[in-house]
Amino acid sequence: MSAPVIIVGAGMAGLACARSLHRAGRSFQLFEAASALGGRVRTDITEEGFRLDRGFQVLLTAYPEVHRQINRGRLQPRAFRSGAIIRLPDGQETILRDPLRDPRAAVAALRAPIGSLTDKMRLGVFVAGLLGRDANALLSESSISTLDFLRRQGWSEEIIARFFVPFFGGVFLDRSLSGPAGFFKFVFQQFVLGRAVLPALGMQRLPEQLAEALPKQSVHLGARVETVSSGGVRLSNGQFREGSHVVLAVEGSSAHRLLPAIPAPEGWRKTTCLYFAAAHSPGKGDGYLRLNATTDPVVHNVCFPSDIAPEYAPRGSTLVSASVHGGHALDEATLLAKVRLDLAAWFGEAAMKWRHLRSYELPFALPTGPQALPAARLTEGVYVCGDHTAYPSLNAALATGRLTAEAILLQN
Numbered sequence: 417m418s419a420p421v422i423i424v425g426a427g428m429a430g431l432a433c434a435r436s437l438h439r440a441g442r443s444f445q446l447f448e449a450a451s452a453l454g455g456r457v458r459t460d461i462t463e464e465g466f467r468l469d470r471g472f473q474v475l476l477t478a479y480p481e482v483h484r485q486i487n488r489g490r491l492q493p494r495a496f497r498s499g500a501i502i503r504l505p506d507g508q509e510t511i512l513r514d515p516l517r518d519p520r521a522a523v524a525a526l527r528a529p530i531g532s533l534t535d536k537m538r539l540g541v542f543v544a545g546l547l548g549r550d551a552n553a554l555l556s557e558s559s560i561s562t563l564d565f566l567r568r569q570g571w572s573e574e575i576i577a578r579f580f581v582p583f584f585g586g587v588f589l590d591r592s593l594s595g596p597a598g599f600f601k602f603v604f605q606q607f608v609l610g611r612a613v614l615p616a617l618g619m620q621r622l623p624e625q626l627a628e629a630l631p632k633q634s635v636h637l638g639a640r641v642e643t644v645s646s647g648g649v650r651l652s653n654g655q656f657r658e659g660s661h662v663v664l665a666v667e668g669s670s671a672h673r674l675l676p677a678i679p680a681p682e683g684w685r686k687t688t689c690l691y692f693a694a695a696h697s698p699g700k701g702d703g704y705l706r707l708n709a710t711t712d713p714v715v716h717n718v719c720f721p722s723d724i725a726p727e728y729a730p731r732g733s734t735l736v737s738a739s740v741h742g743g744h745a746l747d748e749a750t751l752l753a754k755v756r757l758d759l760a761a762w763f764g765e766a767a768m769k770w771r772h773l774r775s776y777e778l779p780f781a782l783p784t785g786p787q788a789l790p791a792a793r794l795t796e797g798v799y800v801c802g803d804h805t806a807y808p809s810l811n812a813a814l815a816t817g818r819l820t821a822e823a824i825l826l827q828n
């Protein structure tokens with residue numbers, strides 16, 4: 417019997433790697449520093465029964481790795497309505513329905529005050545062009561920034577400001593749209609091909625599902641790895657654990673600390689998610705994500721997760737999620753006061769009475785910068801995977817974890 421594969425980090429990448437190894441009958445030992453698995457995909461349950469994802473995020477059902485690795489039915493996915501409600505610079509809202517799913521919405525979409533008719537025709541042609549494309553091919557296309565790409569394609573500043581910035585700025589946590597256009601095309605395609613969903617019991621059901629079949633004795637929580645070598649890892653309690661291979665499935669900054677040969681991310685996209693409890697649903701159950709296209713908004717997007725998945729709130733309450741992107745130098749109370757004012761301007765005075773439940777400030781939400789290091793063997797016996805080796809997405813974490821396991825299995 418060869419020594420087990422050592423996996424460091426039980427986020428989506430580490431769990432995907434563990435699952436693939438386990439399915440192939442290969443033994444592994446997984447060490448996770450935190451007290452629970454999931455990495456950046458965690459859900460807290462309050463005493464009252466609100467389910468609070470640690471930062472607003474959604475699963476796109478079209479992701480190729482979701483089809484490969486996730487049992488979607490068992491997640492009990494609750495889908496957002498396709499499209500979005502956009503708060504325009506004058507404070508009015510417009511509903512942007514998806515004409516592909518609701519052909520009757522095409523006329524309304526053409527009339528929506530988010531850009532010229534030419535912009536919308538161009539959007540239709542662009543979306544049609546994405547449909548038959550290979551997702552991986554899209555990812556490796558156009559290294560220019562998304563904003564430059566949109567401008568070069570001829571879209572007006574109006575549709576950029578009223579649609580692309582609020583929508584994709586929310587996905588990328590970056591309203592400057594400075595990330596690569598290839599990733600933008602991939603994400604756009606995934607939104608068109610599938611649905612944005614929340615698992616009924618919270619996003620953490622994703623890592624939990626990956627971990628379900630893993631042998632309990634192979635998963636160690638609260639186990640921080642301090643040093644890494646090709647023969648194994650040393651834990652913070654001083655123990656050395658031998659491995660045939662070591663897989664670093666930690667986020668980019670930790671990977672760089674453990675092995676300086678791994679480039680650190682250039683930076684991190686930041687976000688803060690504030691949760692409130694409301695007595696009534698301000699969205700009246702319409703199921704749309706709400707995007708803010710006003711100039712320099714405080715709150716970038718809002719949704720009512722319990723309208724999508726009633727399991728997110730105790731009966732009789734509505735959960736409100738408001739996201740603020742980017743860094744801010746505000747203390748929690750000041751940020752909360754600013755957010756409340758913005759929400760009151762958007763949803764009326766009732767928003768001042770929404771009960772603040774919790775805020776999650778996430779300075780390390782998405783890594784930025786060119787991914788200099790494809791998921792692969794780093795040195796003899798040491799592998800690296802995770803979103804920082806590809807692009808910032810659940811699909812990347814799942815894919816790189818699986819591919820790393822397959823590379824190891826090929827050697828045996």
Ligand SMILES: Cc1cc2nc3c(=O)[nH]c(=O)nc-3n(C[C@H](O)[C@H](O)[C@H](O)COP(=O)(O)OP(=O)(O)OC[C@H]3O[C@@H](n4cnc5c(N)ncnc54)[C@H](O)[C@@H]3O)c2cc1C
Nearest residue numbers: 425427428429449455456471473474641802803809810813
């Ligand atoms: C707020 C937010 C919103 C997002 N929205 C979306 C979205 O809508 N759609 C989408 O596709 N993606 C989204 N993402 C991105 C997605 O969540 C990540 O790309 C993915 O979860 C990264 O997984 P990972 O396994 O690569 O890294 P991580 O989840 O960061 O896992 C790394 C793990 O390594 C552990 N670790 C670190 N150092 C050590 C050590 N020394 N010893 C042991 N363990 C260690 C950490 O504790 C962690 O559990 C979002 C992320 C955030 C934060």
